[in-house]
Amino acid sequence: MSDVIKTDAVIIGAGPVGMFAVFELGLLDIKAHLIDILPKIGGQCAELYPEKPIYDIPGYPIVTGQGLVDALEKQIHPFDPTFHLNEMVESLEVLGTPEHPLFRIATDAGTTFEAKVVLIAAGGGSFQPKRPPTPGVEAYEGKSVFYSVRKMEHFRGRRVLIAGGGDSALDWVLNLHPVASRVTLVHRRDEFRAAPHSVNAMRTLVAENKMDLAIAQLTGLKGNDGQLSAVSVRGADQVNFDIECDDLLAFYGLTMKLGPVANWGLNLHENLVPVDTARFETSTPGIFAVGDIITYPGKLKLILSGFHEAALAAQRAHHYVYPDKKLLFQYTTSSTNLQRKLGVS
Amino acid sequence: MLDTRENADPMTKITYIDASGASRTVEAQDGSTVMETALRNSVPGIEAECGGACACATCHVYVADEWSATVGKASQMEEDMLDFAADVRPTSRLSCQIKVTPALDGLVVSTPDKQG
Ligand SMILES: Cc1cc2nc3c(=O)[nH]c(=O)nc-3n(C[C@H](O)[C@H](O)[C@H](O)COP(=O)(O)OP(=O)(O)OC[C@H]3O[C@@H](n4cnc5c(N)ncnc54)[C@H](O)[C@@H]3O)c2cc1C
Numbered sequence: 001m002s003d004v005i006k007t008d009a010v011i012i013g014a015g016p017v018g019m020f021a022v023f024e025l026g027l028l029d030i031k032a033h034l035i036d037i038l039p040k041i042g043g044q045c046a047e048l049y050p051e052k053p054i055y056d057i058p059g060y061p062i063v064t065g066q067g068l069v070d071a072l073e074k075q076i077h078p079f080d081p082t083f084h085l086n087e088m089v090e091s092l093e094v095l096g097t098p099e100h101p102l103f104r105i106a107t108d109a110g111t112t113f114e115a116k117v118v119l120i121a122a123g124g125g126s127f128q129p130k131r132p133p134t135p136g137v138e139a140y141e142g143k144s145v146f147y148s149v150r151k152m153e154h155f156r157g158r159r160v161l162i163a164g165g166g167d168s169a170l171d172w173v174l175n176l177h178p179v180a181s182r183v184t185l186v187h188r189r190d191e192f193r194a195a196p197h198s199v200n201a202m203r204t205l206v207a208e209n210k211m212d213l214a215i216a217q218l219t220g221l222k223g224n225d226g227q228l229s230a231v232s233v234r235g236a237d238q239v240n241f242d243i244e245c246d247d248l249l250a251f252y253g254l255t256m257k258l259g260p261v262a263n264w265g266l267n268l269h270e271n272l273v274p275v276d277t278a279r280f281e282t283s284t285p286g287i288f289a290v291g292d293i294i295t296y297p298g299k300l301k302l303i304l305s306g307f308h309e310a311a312l313a314a315q316r317a318h319h320y321v322y323p324d325k326k327l328l329f330q331y332t333t334s335s336t337n338l339q340r341k342l343g344v345s
Numbered sequence: 346m347l348d349t350r351e352n353a354d355p356m357t358k359i360t361y362i363d364a365s366g367a368s369r370t371v372e373a374q375d376g377s378t379v380m381e382t383a384l385r386n387s388v389p390g391i392e393a394e395c396g397g398a399c400a401c402a403t404c405h406v407y408v409a410d411e412w413s414a415t416v417g418k419a420s421q422m423e424e425d426m427l428d429f430a431a432d433v434r435p436t437s438r439l440s441c442q443i444k445v446t447p448a449l450d451g452l453v454v455s456t457p458d459k460q461g
């Protein structure tokens with residue numbers, strides 16, 4: 001993926017605020033690409049509380065987290081945004097000048113963008129895998145402790161310990177068992193959140209002695225120079241023992257971490273990005289920030305506040321994307337021009 | 346003397362013991378949760394990243410053995426979330442899922458060494 005994607009705007013984070021920014025930018029003819037590390041759109045609403053009701057979205061007396069995300073997706077559809085999911089934005093470089101900004105944005109999957117404006121809608125930070133509760137785990141990460149599988153070949157012929165009880169853990173047990181020399185699944189209880197058919201498939205493998213299952217919790221790691229030799233666990237009977245292995249694949253859910261946003265040369269205040277409230281622009285001209293990631297006097301971490309912020313950021317972004325065009329204030333109700341863009345006129 | 350306990354002291358008291366053994370007793374509003382009560386009273390040891398949605402497991406507590414039966418067991422959804430907590434024990438609960446009632450007056454919970 002060496003081709004650079006050239007676009008008007010890159011939105012970092014596809015939470016509710018990043019999504020609505022597509023709408024506000026779209027009304028002003030600004031095309032956007034959205035990037036999110038999650039495999040799905042919707043940020044906190046979709047990841048943390050898809051089934052819970054929200055009561056303070058104007059005009060919706062009640063809507064669930066997922067319901068709001070679905071409605072937003074429909075609302076922004078006319079603007080045909082491109083989503084790049086499962087990708088984390090790692091770097092954001094300034095190429096242009098303050099008058100004519102241009103940015104290069106690169107993700108951990110190797111996708112590169114060149115955009116005239118950037119909107120940071122990174123919310124509470126990027127959702128990242130939680131570390132297992134074992135001291136010193138950092139030293140093993142990327143060498144013999146992993147939170148996702150990028151290359152299955154790495155595990156060929158190795159003794160792999162997989163920790164967790166959800167779909168990711170069970171799916172990798174089933175996928176890696178033919179590749180690894182031995183797979184051991186470790187979970188704290190003999191009940192699994194994963195889909196019943198994968199649980200049954202796993203139980204069959206255990207019954208046929210093709211893999212091992214340990215009902216236990218991880219307590220420590222043993223090894224040298226980042227290479228594991230064993231994982232210490234405590235069984236349900238509170239007895240401690242070691243399981244020898246070459247790799248650990250741990251699935252302990254997700255947590256929000258500020259992540260790479262801290263490395264982009266922006267002013268930060270207590271892990272938040274300060275903005276001016278007329279334009280929602282950061283300390284770097286052309287880089288805007290909206291939603292939960294920002295701070296200003298009176299900021300509320302509410303979805304409705306994020307929507308307002310996106311509308312104002314878009315107005316200022318227009319100035320950079322179309323420096324020679326004057327911006328006319330128009331209503332979607334009455335402007336045939338806006339209605340054409342929305343595909344309703 | 347009339348027993349005026351109800352009127353004089355209508356609040357439910359909860360004691361939180363942190364990993365170092367320090368204990369704090371605070372008054373809890375009936376209907377709120379053990380997590381909310383901790384946050385409202387700046388009791389350390391509970392993070393509650395998801396604000397009580399049973400979606401983060403950073404409000405993990407150990408219910409004192411003698412209270413375990415009164416407090417009750419975790420629901421299925423809570424058990425699923427406890428999979429993401431560290432050092433889970435038989436009396437582990439997510440404090441955002443424990444509703445304060447007068448029956449819990451005197452409740453003692455300990456917070457783990459580390460959340461999440
Ligand atoms: C349980 C709960 C209940 C809530 N209830 C309400 C409510 O009733 N009303 C209300 O208004 N608000 C509520 N909120 C708050 C609301 O969800 C947030 O205000 C809102 O999600 C913020 O939206 P956002 O788009 O700014 O960020 P988020 O929703 O946090 O989305 C940010 C996205 O950016 C991604 N990201 C960050 N950094 C990177 C990177 N470097 N590369 C790629 N992707 C990245 C993240 O993975 C994430 O998906 C609630 C929150 C919670 C947890």
Ligand code: FES
Binds near residue numbers: 394396398404
């Ligand atoms: S506060 Fe997140 S699970 Fe209790």
